[in-house]
Amino acid sequence: MSTTSRITATALAAAVGMTALAACGGPGDESADAKTVTLVSHDSFSASKSVLAAFEKESGYKVKLLPGGDAGKAVNQAILSKDNPQGDVFFGIDNTLLSRGLKEGIFSPYKAKGLSGVPAGLQLDKGEHRVTPLDYGDICVNYDRAYFEQHKLAPPKTFDDLVKPAYKGLLVTENSATSSPGLAFQLGTIAAYGNGGWQTYWKKLKANGVEVVDGWEQAYYERFSGSASGHAKGDKPLVVSYASSPPAEVKDMKTKPRQAPTGVATGTCFRQIEFGGLLKGAKNEKGGKALLDFLLSKKFQEDMPLQMFVNPALKDAKEPALFTKYGVTIDKPATMAPATITKNREQWIKQWSSLVLK
Secondary structure (H helix, E strand, O other): OOOOOOOOOOHHHHHHOOOOOOOOOOOOOOOHHHHEEEEEEOOOOOOOHHHHHHHHHHHOOEEEEEEOOOHHHHHHHHHHOOOOOOOOEEEEEEOOOHHHHHHOOOEEOOOOOOHHHOOHHHOOOOOOOOOEEEEEEEEEEEEEHHHHHHOOOOOOOEHHHHOOHHHOOOEEEEOOOOOHHHHHHHHHHHHHHOOOOHHHHHHHHHHOOOEEEOOHHHHHHHHEOOOOOOOOOOOEOEEEEEOOHHHHHHOOOOOOOOOOOEEEEEEEEEEEEEEEEEEOOOOOHHHHHHHHHHHOOHHHHHHOOOOOOOEEOOOOOOOOHHHHHHOOOOOOOEOOOHHHHHHHHHHHHHHHHHHHOO
16 A cells, blocks of 8 residues: 555645645644644545545644655655654555664654554554554556456466466566555565565566556556556556555446456455554644544544545444445455564565566
8 A cells, every 4th residue: 555545646636735724723823833734645645625624623733745755755755854854744654664664763652542443453563553553455466357358368366377478568566666565566476475486476477578667656547558547548457556446446437337447366465554653753743643643533534445445444434335346355365474574675675676677
């Protein structure tokens, strides 16, 4: 998650210019660091200008956003810079990468206000509170409805479908080593076929012409044929994205269609949970704690669905009608115990890379 949910990955850049936003000032003798709180994230972090401005007005801190690429790259950079952290709060480490960040000790414990309103199933670090669950979503294959209608071909529904000759050369996915959606998709196949069968599945997928790119934005915006906001119209009618991507395609349409132009292969989904955490050694720890509290507040949580196209972690946060109407609810997504991911992730990524990239 992504992503991580991410059609508006550049929305915040347009809204706030990727710079510190205006805030109500603090005392004149405060240092710039004391009045600024830096949020390190993946490129897909987005929030309404008015929502961040509300935090700034209430707290007195300016928010500086520091995007670091896809989630995998951003987490890697946070680990490499842990002795001199780039910011105060990290947003966007998910359950596929969480154990690595915790093992490397990049977060300081902090129990955010409002955590009692988050379902226990999302609180994967409940005992120590090094990270705070902020959203969740399902990584699934999305399809371009127009392509399949034009070719009189039924869209795929399951992992098994993707290796059939009818779908040869139609799928683009992300690199498991650099992208959290890519890794989540791989974990979904492992959950489906087991530790002894997923390698055979990927050999078949490779033989069936799957394309691999570095990150979600490249896959969705540049290679996927169904992205209305794509920078370049791709030729792949299947892409690894999110169950909540279809409402993102509808959001800016003046006349709303009966259904979204993209659909979801519901038998290919893996549950992703995203977290935020106070970076150890943060220059502005007090501001970081205030920002984490805000990220879990109802104001921010209810803004998330149409900004990052993810489900809010807070139970009583209301989801917009457009999000629920055009999104797809996955009743039984594939999941995997964090301990299992921790034990096998690096080995699985190496095996995947050897099978698919060589």
